[in-house]
Amino acid sequence: MTAPVARRGRPRSEDADGRILEAARELLFECGYDGFAMDEVAARGRVAKTTLYRRWPTKDHLLVALVARMQDEVPVADTGHLRQDLVDYLTAVADGLNRMRAVGRRGNPEDRSAGVVAELVAAAGRHPDVGEAVRALFARRNILPLALLDRARERGELRPGADSEAVFDQLAGALYYRLLVTGAPIGAEYVERLVDQVLAGAAGHTTPHPERTRS
Amino acid sequence: MTAPVARRGRPRSEDADGRILEAARELLFECGYDGFAMDEVAARGRVAKTTLYRRWPTKDHLLVALVARMQDEVPVADTGHLRQDLVDYLTAVADGLNRMRAVGRRGNPEDRSAGVVAELVAAAGRHPDVGEAVRALFARRNILPLALLDRARERGELRPGADSEAVFDQLAGALYYRLLVTGAPIGAEYVERLVDQVLAGAAGHTTPHPERTRS
Numbered sequence: 085m086t087a088p089v090a091r092r093g094r095p096r097s098e099d100a101d102g103r104i105l106e107a108a109r110e111l112l113f114e115c116g117y118d119g120f121a122m123d124e125v126a127a128r129g130r131v132a133k134t135t136l137y138r139r140w141p142t143k144d145h146l147l148v149a150l151v152a153r154m155q156d157e158v159p160v161a162d163t164g165h166l167r168q169d170l171v172d173y174l175t176a177v178a179d180g181l182n183r184m185r186a187v188g189r190r191g192n193p194e195d196r197s198a199g200v201v202a203e204l205v206a207a208a209g210r211h212p213d214v215g216e217a218v219r220a221l222f223a224r225r226n227i228l229p230l231a232l233l234d235r236a237r238e239r240g241e242l243r244p245g246a247d248s249e250a251v252f253d254q255l256a257g258a259l260y261y262r263l264l265v266t267g268a269p270i271g272a273e274y275v276e277r278l279v280d281q282v283l284a285g286a287a288g289h290t291t292p293h294p295e296r297t298r299s
Numbered sequence: 300m301t302a303p304v305a306r307r308g309r310p311r312s313e314d315a316d317g318r319i320l321e322a323a324r325e326l327l328f329e330c331g332y333d334g335f336a337m338d339e340v341a342a343r344g345r346v347a348k349t350t351l352y353r354r355w356p357t358k359d360h361l362l363v364a365l366v367a368r369m370q371d372e373v374p375v376a377d378t379g380h381l382r383q384d385l386v387d388y389l390t391a392v393a394d395g396l397n398r399m400r401a402v403g404r405r406g407n408p409e410d411r412s413a414g415v416v417a418e419l420v421a422a423a424g425r426h427p428d429v430g431e432a433v434r435a436l437f438a439r440r441n442i443l444p445l446a447l448l449d450r451a452r453e454r455g456e457l458r459p460g461a462d463s464e465a466v467f468d469q470l471a472g473a474l475y476y477r478l479l480v481t482g483a484p485i486g487a488e489y490v491e492r493l494v495d496q497v498l499a500g501a502a503g504h505t506t507p508h509p510e511r512t513r514s
Contacts, residue, residue: 202424205420208417241502243501250489260479278469287457
């Protein structure tokens with residue numbers, strides 16, 4: 085009786101991980117954060133609960149891994165035309181955030197709450213290891229758009245002094261701020277407005293300086 | 300025996316509110332979000348529990364009111380020099396966020412979690428009325444910096460087409476993004492970098508256009 089169990093208990097771990105993450109994605113979009121139960125993930129993913137909990141000790145740890153996978157699905161293309169590349173990338177980011185936001189709406193389209201994303205932000209604050217995992221995930225993932233900005237500066241699409249990190253914070257930050265704080269919509273129209281505003285600048289000077297804006 | 304009780308139970312409500320909010324502030328900075336207990340707020344504020352709960356049914360409702368009060372303490376000066384006004388305003392916002400972040404650190408200065416702010420964001424997602432209160436609070440409060448940007452455009456410090464809302468989202472959004480998502484520091488040095496980058500723009504053009512950035 086032990087052989088089949090041992091065989092079933094020894095799938096290649098990426099297969100088990102993949103099944104768990106797909107089950108987690110399905111369950112999250114079906115039931116939302118509150119209704120997301122680890123035992124149900126194990127059942128749907130056809131893995132032993134011990135396997136699941138050994139890999140991800142809490143639902144927050146598992147959800148961070150799911151968000152990492154979803155982020156890796158967002159393409160970061162570099163076609164050499166920065167404005168369009170930024171619009172495409174940020175539209176995909178906003179789409180993902182809007183899907184996550186809809187999960188929390190519990191069927192009410194007027195609900196402007198941030199849903200799952202807000203719960204994950206709180207989990208990151210509550211559990212130091214979840215927080216470290218979230219920050220590592222964004223540090224790893226944000227390398228791609230930051231490199232996109234660096235290359236655009238090298239080929240002259242950004243001014244020489246443009247600060248890639250601050251530029252990226254402005255773009256991603258505006259989306260998350262609207263999602264998490266003000267509840268304002270982040271649709272395709274807003275993404276274009278945002279990218280144009282970030283590229284053009286508020287003052288329209290190429291070299292900002294206190295004396296300059298005071299003249 | 301009823302007269303003194305009736306007298307004690309009939310303070311002007313703003314006095315009771317003020318005592319409650321001061322007690323809440325003190326307790327929050329002492330004990331953090333998890334240790335924040337409504338009964339202790341009532342005791343420290345010298346109000347009946349029924350008074351407290353009638354006014355704010357949960358700790359999240361009370362904390363939103365406290366954040367509103369703390370935001371109202373952040374000055375938004377318009378001296379006619381936009382860069383400095385933005386730096387001063389956003390430095391004060393960042394200081395407030397950093398104090399709130401420190402509350403969640405539980406004595407560990409290396410902890411980069413967002414603490415109380417993250418918990419409030421999650422509460423706003425979890426309870427529709429808390430979410431509405433948070434969004435109303437920011438809508439009301441953000442009128443001031445948005446007007447600051449509008450006036451700067453009128454006197455020519457911002458380019459005519461500058462989009463105040465998108466500009467403000469970039470500034471506030473970058474701070475919240477670093478606080479809540481990437482965990483990066485938001486100190487005085489970063490605020491200056493951010494303001495300069497937002498004013499100057501990434502491309503350094505005054506009229507952003509797809510064909511322009513592709514040339």
